[in-house]
Structure formats: C-alpha cells, structure tokens
Amino acid sequence: xxxxxxxxxxxxxxxxxxxxxxxxxxxxxxxxxxxxxxxxxxxxxxxxxxxxxxxxxxxxxxxxxxxxxxxxxxxxxxxxxxxxxxxxxxxxxxxxxxxxxxxxxxxxxxxxxxxxxxxxxxxxxxxxxxxxxxxxxxxxxxxxxxxxxxxxxxxxxxxxxxxxxxxxxxxxxxxxxxxxxxxxxxxxxxxxxxxxxxxxxxxxxxxxxxxxxxxxxxxxxxxxxxxxxxxxxxxxxxxxxxxxxxxxxxxxxxxxxxxxxxxxxxxxxxxxxxxxxxxxxxxxxxxxxxxxxxxxxxxxxxxxx
Amino acid sequence: xxxxxxxxxxxxxxxxxxxxxxxxxxxxxxxxxxxxxxxxxxxxxxxxxxxxxxxxxxxxxxxxxxxxxxxxxxxxxxxxxxxxxxxxxxxxxxxxxxxxxxxxxxxxxxxxxxxxxxxxxxxxxxxxxxxxxxxxxxxxxxxxxxxxxxxxxxxxxxxxxxxxxxxxxxxxxxxxxxxxxxxxxxxxxxxxxxxxxxxxxxxxxxxxxxxxxxxxxxxxxxxxxxxxxxxxxxxxxxxxxxxxxxxxxxxxxxxxxxxxxxxxxxxxxxxxxxxxxxxxxxxxxxxxxxxxxxxxxxxxxxxxx
Numbered sequence: 001x002x003x004x005x006x007x008x009x010x011x012x013x014x015x016x017x018x019x020x021x022x023x024x025x026x027x028x029x030x031x032x033x034x035x036x037x038x039x040x041x042x043x044x045x046x047x048x049x050x051x052x053x054x055x056x057x058x059x060x061x062x063x064x065x066x067x068x069x070x071x072x073x074x075x076x077x078x079x080x081x082x083x084x085x086x087x088x089x090x091x092x093x094x095x096x097x098x099x100x101x102x103x104x105x106x107x108x109x110x111x112x113x114x115x116x117x118x119x120x121x122x123x124x125x126x127x128x129x130x131x132x133x134x135x136x137x138x139x140x141x142x143x144x145x146x147x148x149x150x151x152x153x154x155x156x157x158x159x160x161x162x163x164x165x166x167x168x169x170x171x172x173x174x175x176x177x178x179x180x181x182x183x184x185x186x187x188x189x190x191x192x193x194x195x196x197x198x199x200x201x202x203x204x205x206x207x208x209x210x211x212x213x214x215x216x217x218x219x220x221x222x223x224x225x226x227x228x229x230x231x232x233x234x235x236x237x238x239x240x241x242x243x244x245x246x247x248x249x250x251x252x253x254x255x256x257x258x259x260x261x262x263x264x265x266x267x268x269x270x271x272x273x274x275x276x277x278x279x280x281x282x283x284x285x286x287x288x289x290x291x292x293x294x295x296x297x298x299x300x301x302x303x304x305x
Numbered sequence: 306x307x308x309x310x311x312x313x314x315x316x317x318x319x320x321x322x323x324x325x326x327x328x329x330x331x332x333x334x335x336x337x338x339x340x341x342x343x344x345x346x347x348x349x350x351x352x353x354x355x356x357x358x359x360x361x362x363x364x365x366x367x368x369x370x371x372x373x374x375x376x377x378x379x380x381x382x383x384x385x386x387x388x389x390x391x392x393x394x395x396x397x398x399x400x401x402x403x404x405x406x407x408x409x410x411x412x413x414x415x416x417x418x419x420x421x422x423x424x425x426x427x428x429x430x431x432x433x434x435x436x437x438x439x440x441x442x443x444x445x446x447x448x449x450x451x452x453x454x455x456x457x458x459x460x461x462x463x464x465x466x467x468x469x470x471x472x473x474x475x476x477x478x479x480x481x482x483x484x485x486x487x488x489x490x491x492x493x494x495x496x497x498x499x500x501x502x503x504x505x506x507x508x509x510x511x512x513x514x515x516x517x518x519x520x521x522x523x524x525x526x527x528x529x530x531x532x533x534x535x536x537x538x539x540x541x542x543x544x545x546x547x548x549x550x551x552x553x554x555x556x557x558x559x560x561x562x563x564x565x566x567x568x569x570x571x572x573x574x575x576x577x578x579x580x581x582x583x584x585x586x587x588x589x590x591x592x593x594x595x596x597x598x599x600x601x602x603x604x605x606x607x608x609x610x
Contacts, residue, residue, distance in 0.1 A: 110440075130439045131432030134484075135415075135476050161499045169487050171440050178483075179439075182474050182495055187506070189494035190487055194466045201492070 009228070009261045011147075011271035014154050018275035019063045025282050026064035029289075036095045036285045037066035038122065038278070039088055043081065043107060044074030049100040056098075056274055063278045065095075074104050081107060082115045089117040095288065096122030096281040119287050122280040125172055133176060136183045140283045144211075145176035147272035148230045149184075152207050155228050155261050160185035165205035167191045167198060167249075168212040173232060177209050198222070210249040220254030228261040232269050314533070314566045316452075316576035319459050323580035324368045330587050331369035334594075341400045341590045342371035343427065343583070344393055348386065348412060349379030354405040361403075361579055368583045370400075379409050386412060387420045394422040400593065401427030401586040424592050427585040430477055438481060441488045445588045449516075450481035452577035453535050454489075457512050460533050460566050465490035470510035472496045472503060472554075473517040478537060482514050503527070515554040525559030533566040537574050 026036050038060055040053055053069060060067035072081060088094045097116045103109050113121075118128045124142040133141050141149075153159070164181050168174035169192040178188045186207070191198050193212075199222045202208055210218050211232035223229060233249030248265030255262055263269055331341050343365055345358055358374060365372035377386060393399045402421045408414050418426075423433045429447040438446050446454075458464070469486050473479035474497040483493045491512070496503050498517075504527045507513055515523050516537035528534060538554030553570030560567055568574055 127436030127440060128433040129436065131434065131436035134435045134439070134480050135432060161501045163501070175439050175484065175487065178495075179480065182480065182497075185497075185499040187494065187496055187500040189492065190483075191492055192487075192490075194490040195492040196466050196468070 005256075007256060007259065007261055009151055009154060009230075009263045009268065011151065011263070011268045014150055015059075015271040015275040018150070018272070018279055019059060022063040022065070022275070022278045022282055029282070029285060030064065034285055034289055035066060035093075036064075036281050037068060037093055038096050038098065038281050039094050040067065040069045040098050040100060041072065041081075041085075042069065042100045043072045043076055043103045046071060046100070048102065053100060056277065059274045060278060063275075065278055065281055076107075078107050078112065081112055085112065085115045089115075089120060094120065096120050096284045098123055098277065119291065120284055122277060122284050124176075124280060130171070130176065133179045133183070138180055138183050140280050141180055141276075142172045142176045143273045143276040143280065144173050144232060144269060145180060146276045146280075147269050148173075148177055148209055148211075148232055149180045150272050150276065151230050151263055151269060152181075152209075152228055157207065157228060162186040163204060163206045164188045164209070165191060165201045165207075166209045166211070167202065167218070168210065168232070170211065173211040174209075177211075212249055214249055215247050216249070216251035218250045218255060220251065220256075220258045223255050223258045225258050226260045227258070229255055229259045229263070230269065231263050231265050234265060234270070310561075312561060312564065312566055314456055314459060314535070314568045314573065316456065316568070316573045319455055320364075320576040320580040323455070323577070323584055324364060327368040327370070327580070327583045327587055334587070334590060335369065339590060339594050340371060341369075341586050342373060342398055343401050343403060343586050344399050345372065345374045345403050345405060346377065346386075346390075347374065347405045348377045348381055348408045351376060351405070353407065358405060361582065364579045365583060368580075370583055370586055381412075383412050383417065386417055390417065390420045394420075394425060399425065401425050401589045403428055403582065424596065425589055427582060427589050429481075429585060435476070435481065438484045438488070443485055443488050445585050446485055446581075447477045447481045448578045448581040448585065449478050449537060449574065450485060451581045451585075452574050453478075453482055453514055453516075453537055454485045455577050455581065456535050456568055456574060457486075457514075457533055462512065462533060467491045468509060468511045469493045469514070470496060470506045470512075471514045471516070472507065472523070473515065473537070475516065478516040479514070482516075517554055519554055520552045521554070521556035523555045523560060525556070525561075525563045528560050528563045530563055531565045532563070534560055534564045534568070535574065536568050536570050539570060539575070 057067045088097055097120050113125050118126045121129050124140050164186045166174050166177050169190050178190050181188050189201050191201050202222045203224055205224055205227055207228045209230045213233055215235040215237055229250055231248035231250040235247050236244050237247045238244050246266050362372045393402055402425050418430050423431045426434050429445050469491045471479050471482050474495050483495050486493050494506050496506050507527045508529055510529055510532055512533045514535045518538055520540040520542050534555055536553035536555040540552050541549050542552045543549050551571050
C-alpha cells in the first residue's frame with residue numbers, strides 16, 4: 001500500500017509531538033539553571049552506530065538537549081570504561097548516559113550498563129528502572145518498549161481491558177512492553193520461541209507487538225481483523241538482485257488488508273525510540289533536580305541544628 | 306474431597322524438602338564463619354501478625370537460621386524506622402530483614418521496604434530485586450510468587466511452552482509469577498479486574514494461578530480439564546452459623562473434579578512461602594559472602610600496590 005495510507009501508523013508525527021514537549025520542558029529547565037545534557041559512549045569502531053548517533057545528535061538539538069559524544073578506543077578495558085562512567089555519574093553537567101551498542105566482545109555490556117547510576121539511566125535498562133515499571137512507576141522505561149506503547153496509544157484505542165499479545169520476551173523490549181501495558185489495564189500474553197501455537201494467540205489480539213528479529217514472521221492469517229500491529233523488528237533482507245532492504249518481523253503485504261493499523265519498517269517505532277530517549281533524559285533531569293532540592297532544603301532542618 | 310486425595314498439591318512436603326536443603330547450607334555456612342540471621346520487624350500491635358512470626362521463628366529454627374524479633378512501638382516514626390533499618394544494613398550479624406505487615410497507617414511501607422539494602426532484601430521486594438527477575442536472575446524472588454511456582458514445579462509438568470494464566474496483577478504476587486514463568490519458558494497471560502472475559506483465558510490454561518482475594522471466584526466451569534490450579538487467595542468466610550473459615554480464591558468443591566492438581570487453602574502456598582523466605586535468606590547470605598570475599602581478595606592487588 002502507498003505510504004500515505006491512513007492505516008500506516010507512522011512514527012514521525014508521534015516523535016515530533018514528543019520532541020516538542022521535551023523542547024518546552026528543556027528550555028524551561030535551562031532558564032532555571034538545570035541544562036540537560038546527554039552523553040553518548042561509543043567503544044571501538046563506531047561506523048556501525050554512526051548513523052544512529054548522528055540522528056540522536058540532530059534530534060537532541062531539536063529538543064534543546066546538549067549532546068556530547070565520548071569515543072573510547074577499541075582496546076579500552078571494562079575497568080577503564082566503568083571508571084569513566086563513575087566519573088560521569090559524579091559530574092553535575094551529565095544528565096544522562098547512553099551506551100551505544102555493539103561494544104567490543106571483551107566489554108560485558110550488562111555490567112557496564114549497571115555502572116550507570118539509576119538516576120542517570122536514560123535508557124531505562126538498570127534493574128532498578130525495570131523493577132520500578134513493575135511497581136507501576138512507568139515514567140521511565142526502556143526506549144524501544146516505551147516507543148512501541150506510544151504508537152499503540154496514538155491509535156486512540158482504550159487500553160483498559162484491551163487484549164494484547166507480545167511476540168518476543170526479551171528483557172528490554174518484550175517484557176517491558178508487557179509490564180507497561182499491564183500497568184495501563186491491558187490483558188497481556190507474552191509468546192516466544194517455546195510457545196506451542198503463536199498463531200492461536202496472535203489471532204485473538206486486539207493489539208499485537210512483534211519483536212523477535214525474524215523477517216516477515218507474522219502473516220495476514222495470523223492477525224485478527226481490525227487489530228493494531230506494532231512491528232519492532234529491523235531485519236536486513238537481500239533481494240535476488242543483490243540489493244538490500246530493511247524489513248520488519250511482520251509481512252506487511254499480507255497483514256495490511258487485515259489490520260486496521262500497522263507500523264511501517266522503517267519509519268515506525270524507530271523515530272519514536274529516539275524521542276523517548278530525549279523524554280527519558282528530562283525525566284532523569286527532574287529526578288536529579290528533586291534530589292538536589294531535597295538535599296538542600298533547609299526548611300525544618302535549620303531549627304534542628 | 307478428603308485431604309489425602311492425591312489431586313491435592315500440598316505445601317508441607319515441598320516446604321520440608323526446601324527447609325532440609327536450607328538446613329544443610331546453613332550448617333555449612335555456620336562452620337565457615339557466616340552464620341545466617343533473619344531479623345523480623347514488627348511495628349505497633351503485633352497480635353495480627355503474631356501467629357505468622359511464631360511460625361517463621363519455628364521454621365527458621367528447623368532450618369538452622371537465627372531468628373531475631375525487633376518490636377517497635379506504634380508511635381515509631383518512619384524516619385526512626387528507616388534509621389533502625391540503616392543500622393541493620395550496616396550490621397554484619399544481620400543477613401536478612403523482613404518487615405511484617407500490616408504496619409501502622411503513618412508508615413509508608415513501600416519506602417520503608419526500599420530502605421532495606423538489596424543484598425539483605427530476603428522478601429525479594431526491592432525494585433532492583435524485581436528488575437533482576439525480569440533479567441532472568443530468578444534466584445531471589447518475592448516469597449509468595451516463588452512459592453507458587455515451586456508448587457507448580459512439584460507437579461512435574463514441563464514448564465517450557467506450558468500455557469499459563471495468572472489471575473491478579475499485583476506487584477508482589479501476580480506479576481512476579483508471570484516473570485518467573487516466562488524465564489522458565491512458559492507462555493504467560495496475566496488477567497485482572499479489567500480483563501473482558503477472565504473465563505475465556507482460564508479455560509485454556511494448563512496451569513492457573515489465582516491471587517485476587519475474592520473467595521471462590523474460580524468455578525469448575527472456568528478450568529481446563531487436567532489443569533494444575535494454584536490458589537494463592539486467603540479469605541476469611543463467615544458461615545450462617547457465625548463460624549469463620551479460611552477459603553481461597555478457587556471454589557475447590559467444583560474445581561476438584563476438573564483439575565488434575567489443586568492446592569488446598571490453608572496448607573498449600575502458605576507453608577512453602579515461609580520455606581522460600583528461609584531459602585532467600587541463604588541466597589542473601591551467599592551474595593554477602595561473595596561481596597566480602599571479592600572485597601578482601603588480595604590476588605593481583607598486592608602486586609599493584
């Protein structure tokens with residue numbers, strides 16, 4: 001179908017709205033003495049991530065957030081990287097830290113991620129951040145998961161009681177989507193490679209999220225008529241003529257005539273993910289401000305001294 | 306049905322097995338200079354929790370774990386309680402801390418819970434503990450959730466691909482059960498009061514967990530033949546003659562002829578929950594030992610000085 005078909009749930013307008021909201025909040029924060037700054041860490045050959053980082057920088061600029069790149073050589077040890085992160089944790093100019101993946105094989109990415117202070121964890125990937133989502137504090141969530149949920153919200157569907165099926169149970173996409181939607185009142189099922197019949201579940205879903213990394217896994221006959229389909233997969237597919245294109249986990253050609261909404265790939269979840277990263281930076285800033293202000297609050301304390 | 310019916314999935318033998326395992330580990334830890342100790346905190350009128358605390362003390366004794374009660378008067382402030390917990394966090398004799406509920410209304414129980422250091426959080430309720438479950442580190446989980454999963458495992462059913470439905474989406478029971486079972490490979494759906502048709506889900510469940518606090522909510526016609534039903538509800542029911550009895554969230558009379566396994570209430574999840582608390586205490590102890598040993602490890606460090 002042509003890309004201007006209204007069934008396409010495109011990321012750009014959702015991202016633009018979020019970035020405008022972030023811009024207003026960031027400008028106000030700058031005025032009040034709390035300029036937001038996002039630090040991007042890359043290790044080794046950055047060619048693979050360069051297009052992502054440049055895009056983050058451009059969007060941060062639109063949102064009024066300083067963007068600083070720190071590049072570490074490929075031979076940087078995990079201990080050196082951790083020490084650098086501790087330095088950024090202690091630096092009042094750094095609001096949030098994002099670790100660009102992939103990192104070289106000798107860097108244990110999860111341990112490095114956990115070195116980021118929870119209040120500076122704008123990727124929403126610290127165990128404490130994940131735990132807070134379970135406790136219904138859903139303001140700061142992993143970017144891709146939160147972006148996927150924003151796209152569902154853009155349909156206007158009432159999330160309370162909505163039958164949602166998530167295909168894929170990764171820690172930073174599938175599971176957080178499930179918790180976010182449970183907090184919003186949806187009835188959620190999480191399927192994965194061990195599920196007996198994925199189709200039996202997807203066919204009853206009012207909203208279907210797919211994040212497994214298998215090109216065109218979900219066909220039209222696996223989707224309930226009228227459903228909203230959020231495609232989180234990004235797969236490179238090589239055509240017989242040798243050309244490469246990016247396709248999602250959903251077979252758009254067959255699903256488009258069944259679903260009421262479907263996110264395009266590319267141009268769906270991706271743009272919103274960057275906007276959520278910037279929104280998370282403002283959430284982190286507000287938490288740091290609250291901590292600063294409670295630390296220096298003198299009301300009541302002076303009398304006690 | 307008589308309580309010796311084999312369809313009853315009773316807690317006592319599962320609890321006894323876990324406590325025996327804890328006993329062996331605790332005895333070894335004592336020999337090695339790391340005696341485990343569990344501290345129970347009660348605030349105000351303890352009559353309501355007294356029977357639970359006495360039971361915990363008795364089971365801790367069987368498991369070879371010291372059990373210490375600290376009772377605070379009803380007028381204790383949240384700040385005083387938090388300071389006391391910080392003291393216990395810093396006390397090498399304290400392995401784990403359990404806060405008995407209910408606490409007086411002026412005590413914000415979630416904030417107090419968060420004051421317990423994650424390494425001493427034997428209840429598994431710190432956000433970081435919950436987040437770790439999402440990351441498939443399922444060794445230490447909220448006690449009731451972990452106990453419910455232990456009972457399902459006692460059936461011998463293969464959890465991989467098992468169709469599981471959880472009714473109830475509380476942060477410390479329903480959701481953790483869901484993550485624990487996702488980590489084990491089950492396909493999990495979480496239902497709650499906003500779910501359109503709970504029965505449509507429960508009827509397709511190979512394993513059904515119910516934790517909503519509504520007496521006899523689940524009837525026989527809502528259960529798939531041959532299912533395992535884990536009843537986590539504890540409700541006081543008053544008979545027409547004025548007598549009181551404890552019933553679960555499952556209508557045992559009608560479900561018993563449909564299900565292949567059903568946990569009795571009382572005598573099902575309850576006894577296992579206490580055993581898990583003691584097992585969690587050993588998990589906490591092992592983590593504290595690992596931290597102690599890595600702190601004092603001299604290998605490599607001496608050379609660097």
